[in-house]
Amino acid sequence: MWTRGGPPSLRDRSLLVLAMTAALGRLEEFRIHASCTERTGVTDAEVDELLFQVATYCGVPAGLGARRGRFARDASVQEEPPICSRAFAFSASASPVSL
Numbered sequence: 001m002w003t004r005g006g007p008p009s010l011r012d013r014s015l016l017v018l019a020m021t022a023a024l025g026r027l028e029e030f031r032i033h034a035s036c037t038e039r040t041g042v043t044d045a046e047v048d049e050l051l052f053q054v055a056t057y058c059g060v061p062a063g064l065g066a067r068r069g070r071f072a073r074d075a076s077v078q079e080e081p082p083i084c085s086r087a088f089a090f091s092a093s094a095s096p097v098s099l
Contacts, residue, residue, distance in 0.1 A: 014040035019050055022066035023058040030066050 002013065014037060021030040037047060047070065055063025 011041045014042050015046065015050060018042070018047060018066075019054055022051060022054045023062050025062055025065060027065055027069040031069050034070050 002010065008016065014033065017033050018030065021033060034047065051063045051067045054066065
């Protein structure tokens with residue numbers, strides 16, 4: 001999924017996944033993907049705006065829960081989760097990566 005060619009870009013896919021996992025209340029998945037934003041080029045300011053949009057359109061509890069989870073991740077995660085390395089490891093041929 002991450003190595004498919006064409007639009008949306010890797011950065012936009014990352015934003016979409018962050019929005020969907022936050023909106024669905026999947027906080028563990030949100031934390032995992034939020035910890036990978038440096039690899040996708042998504043900034044902290046963009047994640048903050050995304051969570052504001054989630055709170056506005058999907059409900060305040062969804063947006064605030066993801067925001068709290070994001071800051072809990074910042075305080076507790078010392079290194080990038082292994083899934084980041086596997087999910088965003090691109091080969092020269094851009095073939096799909098198995099997780």
